[in-house]
């Protein structure tokens with residue numbers, strides 16, 4: 418798989434800087450589609466119970482959605498390497514009175530601080546794109562889940578055809594960096610986002626990477642004309 422390279426320290430400070438406006442801009446720039454995409458990705462858990470690990474959890478929206486869809490039988494552990502992002506996640510979870518079911522900690526997706534076969538599933542939303550060693554991150558997500566558990570990836574993908582194929586680069590290269598830069602005050606961050614998407618990948622690339630780390634029953638679901646995709650797989654029983 419190709420990588421659009423940015424050093425992990427730069428990625429971390431990029432997210433440290435945009436943490437205060439991250440949620441607002443996500444909803445604005447995606448016209449609130451991001452909420453629907455996360456909801457659909459979490460539905461892929463198919464009623465699965467137990468402990469779920471959300472990698473690159475950011476401000477915690479996937480973690481919160483996981484509990485929202487099944488509040489009695491799930492617990493979530495969210496992990497991210499940006500302290501300001503995690504701080505906002507903790508604040509949201511506290512305000513929603515979910516501190517008993519969701520815990521967060523700082524950590525690197527490339528070296529998860531958990532034993533093998535600990536969780537029932539692992540998820541990552543809009544995070545894998547930013548990680549240079551994607552197979553290593555996927556390998557870690559597989560290592561820490563139990564046999565038969567699921568790995569779910571939600572990521573921007575380049576639409577293959579149709580109207581979205583033509584609109585997507587225009588929006589991502591012209592509109593998004595200006596609007597994102599203006600509101601967050603960090604033009605660089607919102608210029609990086611389109612680059613990281615446009616230099617990247619189709620759902621098939623992600624499927625391939627997931628198979629390469631030994632996942633089975635790998636498949637994907639295209640969302641909103643292919644702008645985003647959910648790619649999932651199962652750890653061998």
Ligand SMILES: C[S@@+](CC[C@H](N)C(=O)[O-])C[C@H]1O[C@@H](n2cnc3c(N)ncnc32)[C@H](O)[C@@H]1O
Pocket residue numbers: 425428429432455472473474475476477478479496497498499502524525526527541542543544547548
């Ligand atoms: C675009 S945000 C996605 C946040 C959240 N999952 C969401 O759906 O909004 C990407 C997140 O990945 C985190 N991240 C990037 N590389 C990481 C790594 N190697 N280890 C842990 N977190 C990482 C960043 O700090 C950032 O919070």
